[in-house]
Amino acid sequence: MSTKSALITGITGQDGAYLSKLLLEKGYTVYGLLARRSTDTLWRLRELGVDKQVQLIDGDISDLSSLIRAMQLSAATEVYNLAAQSFVGSSWQQPVLTAQLDGVGVINMLEAVRIVRPDARFYQASTSEMFGLIQAEMQDERTPFYPRSPYGVAKLMGHWATVNYRESHGMHASSGILFNHESPLRGIEFVTRKVTDAVARIKLGLQDKLHLGNIDAKRDWGFAGDYVEAMWLMLQQDKADDYVIATGITTTVRDMCQIAFAHVGLDYQQHVVIDEKFLRPAEVDVLLGNPAKAQKALGWTPKTSLQQLITSMVDADLRRLQA
Numbered sequence: 001m002s003t004k005s006a007l008i009t010g011i012t013g014q015d016g017a018y019l020s021k022l023l024l025e026k027g028y029t030v031y032g033l034l035a036r037r038s039t040d041t042l043w044r045l046r047e048l049g050v051d052k053q054v055q056l057i058d059g060d061i062s063d064l065s066s067l068i069r070a071m072q073l074s075a076a077t078e079v080y081n082l083a084a085q086s087f088v089g090s091s092w093q094q095p096v097l098t099a100q101l102d103g104v105g106v107i108n109m110l111e112a113v114r115i116v117r118p119d120a121r122f123y124q125a126s127t128s129e130m131f132g133l134i135q136a137e138m139q140d141e142r143t144p145f146y147p148r149s150p151y152g153v154a155k156l157m158g159h160w161a162t163v164n165y166r167e168s169h170g171m172h173a174s175s176g177i178l179f180n181h182e183s184p185l186r187g188i189e190f191v192t193r194k195v196t197d198a199v200a201r202i203k204l205g206l207q208d209k210l211h212l213g214n215i216d217a218k219r220d221w222g223f224a225g226d227y228v229e230a231m232w233l234m235l236q237q238d239k240a241d242d243y244v245i246a247t248g249i250t251t252t253v254r255d256m257c258q259i260a261f262a263h264v265g266l267d268y269q270q271h272v273v274i275d276e277k278f279l280r281p282a283e284v285d286v287l288l289g290n291p292a293k294a295q296k297a298l299g300w301t302p303k304t305s306l307q308q309l310i311t312s313m314v315d316a317d318l319r320r321l322q323a
């Protein structure tokens, strides 16, 4: 039996649920930090059938003492810091909260690890949003950052804090620069799930129009289930490091819509309405990641195509609405 114990902050989110499942399958005892911010936060863990197997600890990424307590209670040897205000759009309305959770919150978690168990391995959920106004056609670990949202700015702080704790305290702290990753467990505010949910509703005659913002934006979309595997692999390496996790393919929101609507025999042009309300004050026009380092060092490759991903999300939304 394994004695490995992991602590996941943000366990109720999409990645938290997939990572819990993966770690449980590998024999870990999985602890999750539960912030009492919203109701019915456990639905994703339930959908993956792991809600009864994870141990939840009350706490909040903004509250250092609760993180110290979580480290003590869990005796975690691996810490995955996924907690965040993760919706880019909201970060203009809540820039200070976003900075507190996505920037200072990372330092809180790093401090808790350093104080309680400095030899624990630490994973930070960094993001392609740090590249923002891209400085290279294909972004890798050496591409300069240029965040374009309060979210990107806050995440950059968390990223550099992780690098700095590695370099100044010798901690095994790694940063995964993950490009967009989606699944049927994605929150409805993100564009893929907003689209697949609407497609299912339109197909079932529950809705007719879908209001979107900039559909010319391009993203490198992968499957969250594939991406959590990369998080785990990073913490199994002898040396901590930073890795870009992406598919190496970029697609417009428009083409992603086309895939989703066509899957149920519909034409997106008949239903999509451009609504200024969903435009952002500063947009990230295109993201395209180069996962070569992760492929070479971790042996990680994405397994799910965008077509498979989006059609599985439409199917899941159809099932949910019909149930």
Ligand code: GDR
Residues within 6 Å of the ligand: 086, 087, 088, 089, 126, 127, 128, 129, 178, 179, 180, 181, 189, 190, 191, 192, 194, 211, 212, 213, 214, 215, 217, 218, 219, 253, 278, 280, 283, 284
């Ligand atoms: P993103 O994801 O901002 O890339 O961050 P999101 O799905 O919100 O947007 C992707 C692109 O689609 C455009 N878009 C719309 N977006 C939303 N949400 N709603 C709309 O109606 C809409 N219309 C067009 C956006 O402008 C954007 O260009 C995600 C989050 O998961 C982050 O937490 C994570 O760090 C990054 O991915 C990697």
